[in-house]
Amino acid sequence: MKKLCQFSIYLALLIQGWCFCSASPTTQPVGEVCYKPTKDDLAHGKLQTEQMLHDLPAMKQWLTKGNPFYDFAVEHYAADAKGNSIFWVPFVEDGWKTDGCNAISVSAKDDVCGSISIRKFDCKTNRAFLAEELWFCFIFESFNTFNGHRFNKIKSEARAGKMTREQFILSSCNDEYLNAKQTKKYYLDYVIPWSKQTGIKTNGTRWFFNIPQTFEQYMKFYQDRNKYPWSFYGKYYDESIVSKK
Numbered sequence: 001m002k003k004l005c006q007f008s009i010y011l012a013l014l015i016q017g018w019c020f021c022s023a024s025p026t027t028q029p030v031g032e033v034c035y036k037p038t039k040d041d042l043a044h045g046k047l048q049t050e051q052m053l054h055d056l057p058a059m060k061q062w063l064t065k066g067n068p069f070y071d072f073a074v075e076h077y078a079a080d081a082k083g084n085s086i087f088w089v090p091f092v093e094d095g096w097k098t099d100g101c102n103a104i105s106v107s108a109k110d111d112v113c114g115s116i117s118i119r120k121f122d123c124k125t126n127r128a129f130l131a132e133e134l135w136f137c138f139i140f141e142s143f144n145t146f147n148g149h150r151f152n153k154i155k156s157e158a159r160a161g162k163m164t165r166e167q168f169i170l171s172s173c174n175d176e177y178l179n180a181k182q183t184k185k186y187y188l189d190y191v192i193p194w195s196k197q198t199g200i201k202t203n204g205t206r207w208f209f210n211i212p213q214t215f216e217q218y219m220k221f222y223q224d225r226n227k228y229p230w231s232f233y234g235k236y237y238d239e240s241i242v243s244k245k
């Protein structure tokens with residue numbers, strides 16, 4: 001399970017701040033072969049998208065004519081990079097796994113379905129999220145789940161004893177860092193042009209606009225080992241890796 005921590009959002013504010021094979025607005029890593037969704041996959045994706053919009057109606061405010069968001073959502077829910085369906089799941093509290101976060105995702109693997117869950121209200125202030133905040137959460141978690149095979153590999157190697165607890169934490173954080181950079185690219189390539197066309201203002205700080213160019217620079221903002229990523233992935237390692245070796 002991956003989560004978008006409140007602290008991650010604050011970091012993006014402080015620093016000012018994939019791969020689909022179809023024609024929708026996405027970014028595909030060079031040399032990576034992607035699964036192409038079938039008609040049935042896309043029907044599933046549309047159903048999940050409509051359920052998400054039903055549960056989070058504020059997201060509909062950004063669904064203008066020609067918007068880049070709806071088709072992205074349909075194709076994301078249709079399948080991840082390996083062809084696994086992704087599901088929308090209403091947010092439910094789940095102890096340390098959801099503590100202090102506003103969105104979570106689960107990578108698909110074997111008999112575990114991939115999923116995305118987003119809160120309707122901020123976990124700290126109880127303020128209702130705006131359309132932009134919800135779409136940002138969704139798109140970031142979309143990359144987390146679409147690239148879930150990377151995180152699955154990290155978990156497998158950790159359970160096989162091929163990495164230490166600290167290496168697991170850093171590898172997992174680096175995986176999210178890569179997904180954050182893809183979120184920024186999506187913002188630059190599609191959200192900004194759409195914003196200029198519609199006149200709807202956006203806040204680049206919510207989209208990792210000034211995310212550091214390297215992971216090493218990124219980690220300079222995460223030195224407190226009582227906070228993300230040390231706290232979350234440390235707990236993840238203790239509860240979900242060591243206990244399942």
